[in-house]
Amino acid sequence: MTILVTGGAGYIGSHTCVELLQKGYEVIIADNFFNSSQDVPDRIAKISGRRPKVYELDVADGPTLERVFAENSIDAVIHFAGLKAVGESCQIPLRYYRNNLDSTLTLLETMEAHGCNKLVFSSSATVYGPKNESPYTEDMPTSATNPYGWTKVMIEQILRDYCAANKDFSAVLLRYFNPIGAHESGLLGDDPNGIPNNLMPYVARVAAGQLPKLTVFGDDYPTRDGTCLRDYLHVVDLAKGHISALEYAESHTGAEAFNLGTGDGVSVLELVNAFQKVNGVPVPYAIGGRREGDLAEVYADPTRAHEALRWTAEKTVDDMCRDAWHFICTRQAEG
Numbered sequence: 602m603t604i605l606v607t608g609g610a611g612y613i614g615s616h617t618c619v620e621l622l623q624k625g626y627e628v629i630i631a632d633n634f635f636n637s638s639q640d641v642p643d644r645i646a647k648i649s650g651r652r653p654k655v656y657e658l659d660v661a662d663g664p665t666l667e668r669v670f671a672e673n674s675i676d677a678v679i680h681f682a683g684l685k686a687v688g689e690s691c692q693i694p695l696r697y698y699r700n701n702l703d704s705t706l707t708l709l710e711t712m713e714a715h716g717c718n719k720l721v722f723s724s725s726a727t728v729y730g731p732k733n734e735s736p737y738t739e740d741m742p743t744s745a746t747n748p749y750g751w752t753k754v755m756i757e758q759i760l761r762d763y764c765a766a767n768k769d770f771s772a773v774l775l776r777y778f779n780p781i782g783a784h785e786s787g788l789l790g791d792d793p794n795g796i797p798n799n800l801m802p803y804v805a806r807v808a809a810g811q812l813p814k815l816t817v818f819g820d821d822y823p824t825r826d827g828t829c830l831r832d833y834l835h836v837v838d839l840a841k842g843h844i845s846a847l848e849y850a851e852s853h854t855g856a857e858a859f860n861l862g863t864g865d866g867v868s869v870l871e872l873v874n875a876f877q878k879v880n881g882v883p884v885p886y887a888i889g890g891r892r893e894g895d896l897a898e899v900y901a902d903p904t905r906a907h908e909a910l911r912w913t914a915e916k917t918v919d920d921m922c923r924d925a926w927h928f929i930c931t932r933q934a935e936g
């Protein structure tokens with residue numbers, strides 16, 4: 602089977618491509634490399650021993666995407682491509698709506714023109730918004746507090762409506778919690794451009810001496826140690842969840858959402874302490890004020906993924922910390 606992976610050179614996309622290739626799928630990456638390095642496909646090939654086909658393109662560019670489908674017999678699509686920074690989306694909302702919605706609509710139109718009717722969509726726990734309580738379940742109403750989150754809510758709705766009108770189409774909506782860590786080879790990992798927004802890449806850069814210290818955004822939340830709880834899951838476990846979703850799409854139609862998380866909430870300080878302990882490296886930090894929009898607790902009820910996808914996160918927080926540190930050390934050694 603041939604799988605088109607849009608955004609396949611990105612953090613989660615690249616790890617998913619490795620798992621796909623190692624499972625014997627043919628992989629085509631479509632990526633504009635806006636938020637990923639040109640050498641990622643080589644790293645994917647080095648790890649998996651098999652090379653993905655690569656098209657450098659913008660998924661919203663219909664004629665170029667049409668060529669990908671015309672030149673290849675694509676059986677299913679995993680759609681990662683999109684802008685994903687919460688804060689940035691508040692500053693340039695039109696760019697986020699145009700990019701994330703247009704790319705999805707163009708993809709669906711091109712898939713339809715070529716009779717491709719299986720899609721795995723990169724959604725997010727952010728669709729649970731501020732009104733629901735953890736542990737989140739897939740039947741809860743969705744909403745958002747920022748344009749990035751709204752694009753995910755809207756795309757889920759687009760896919761539900763499309764499936765209602767096209768009974769042979771399967772859309773598996775994967776709601777990721779907090780993916781962290783890196784491939785054990787050290788060749789792939791979370792390597793954002795500029796100063797990281799997310800906790801783990803920031804912690805890793807502080808530990809590596811690339812940033813002076815971590816600011817913990819608030820320790821006065823109603824949690825066991827006052828810092829926010831999140832459902833961190835290893836990016837390789839998350840990647841494997843996409844294989845399970847593809848297999849599910851093979852034998853199902855309609856649009857269905859699944860939480861991909863461990864079901865456990867881990868606090869900021871617990872993660873920082875685990876990172877220091879596992880890697881034997883200090884992570885200097887100071888307590889700062891709360892970050893706008895942060896929720897005290899965000900973690901999954903992953904029961905549906907366990908039962909319907911037969912997927913369970915297996916790696917531990919220590920594994921996540923160890924692999925994240927190995928990745929940044931490998932990157933530093935590469936220069």
Ligand code: WQD
Pocket residue numbers: 685687724725726727778779780798799800801803815816817818819828829830831869892895899
């Ligand atoms: C985790 C915790 C921060 C940085 C985001 C997006 C979400 C999804 C995953 C796309 C929070 C704290 C962080 C720092 C800190 N992305 N923190 N100091 O906010 O749970 O989720 O990424 O789908 O949509 O919102 O992840 O890693 O930014 O923060 O104290 O320098 O770490 O306050 O409690 P978040 P995060």
